[in-house]
Amino acid sequence: MAGNLVITIGRQCGSGGKLIGQLLAEKMGVKCYDKELLSMAAKHSGLCEELFEKHDERPTSSFLYSLVMDSYSMGYTSSGYSDMPINHKIFLAQFDTIKKLADEASCVMVGRCADYALEDYPNVVSVFISANDSDKLKRLQELYNVDQSKAKDIMIKTDKQRSSYYNYYSNKKWGDPRSYDLCINSSATGPEGAADVILDFAKAKQQWRQR
Template sequence: MNKVITIGRQFGSGGRIVGKKLAEAFDIPFYDNEIINLAAKESGFAVKAFERAEEKATNSFLYSIAMGAGAYSSHDFGYASLSIDDRIFLAQSSVIRKVADEGPCIIVGRCADYVLKEREDVVNIFICADLDSRIKRSVEEYGIASEKAAETILRQDKRRANYYNFHANEKWGNVNNYDLSIRTDFGGIDHAVKCIKAFLEV
């Protein structure tokens, strides 16, 4: 398998687990929070700064204000005029491109499909599931209180959507942005891994 795989996922769908198992199956590097750690090391920004930038995306209007100059300023005014959050996104994007240049790997989230959209060796996958199964996973595996699970899931999905929609100028979860979308509530995590593996080996 000589592809770079990006994985977008709904909260509680098990997308990270699917990515991890795929990486083990193909014996290739897996990147999730590792992207933040690498970007922090290269840029000099604290890891917390990257986490805060993602948290701001909960409200798209407030996020646009917090982003300051916005995504387009890099074209108009140069790096020095960018907001801190824009610089953080650029630092993260730089790391994503570097790990992709190093060879086949799996990258979870962080607009990786958009960042790598010019490459021909990238396969973009989206993992989703119905709300009931995501609530179940959130309670059993993430330790979220059952009475708060649905609210947490919707809030996290909104954060991911706003972050993606702002930076990528695309709609998060839109099937046209992905090569394959798969639901983990149908056959479970291992079945999803097998389906994706078969798709990639064609």
């Protein structure tokens, strides 16, 4: 890990968290990992990549589904691991991948409980991005080319899934200010401004730790 700076971003659906993560990575000259984590975790674990996409930031699935999809798993041989539900295997594979990337270089990670996976790493800055509902709905309407009603459905469903996933696998509560170093309303700053605020905060945290 050495002096690698890793910024993790939790985000409400439609808040622009991914865009802010990309802007941050550009300013830092590092990589931003979002869904890329899925393919990397699949490659490292030997599990089918489609499984990661199916379970991406979703809470536990039915026991029957886990049993059926378990036939696709390969690469891990211990009996304890073999008996584990597929959704737990997927989480652990992502957990390991997140730690591996953090050990290799500074980076930005979006979602997937990265802040929890790296909670023992000293140079991690955990951020949660929220936004006003009107701005989130407008962004989702443009992104998915849907009306406001459909955008609201997407927003509510996605946030519910992310919240359930985070609350299930971590020892913290999704969206609770106490779970993060910094919480930002992107409606108040804009994506570019949010990225600048996060960078300034990261510098302040590092300076404080070095005192």
